[in-house]
Amino acid sequence: MVQAKKITLYVLVVFVLYTIINSPQRAADLVGVGFEGISSAAQGVGDFMTELVN
Secondary structure (H helix, E strand, O other), X not given: XXXXXXXXXXXXXXXXXXXXXXXXXXXHHHHHHHHHHHHHHHHHHHHHHHHHHO
């Protein structure tokens, strides 16, 4: 099981590096989308907590 996790991690790192080197604009777009998703999720949690308090 530990070996499978290591292999998966290495494959993921290689894929990310390949994507960044091959098409940096697309990689930047993907990072932007990821941060937008995290931001909207945090906003949703904040709204939920605010409604619970009120």
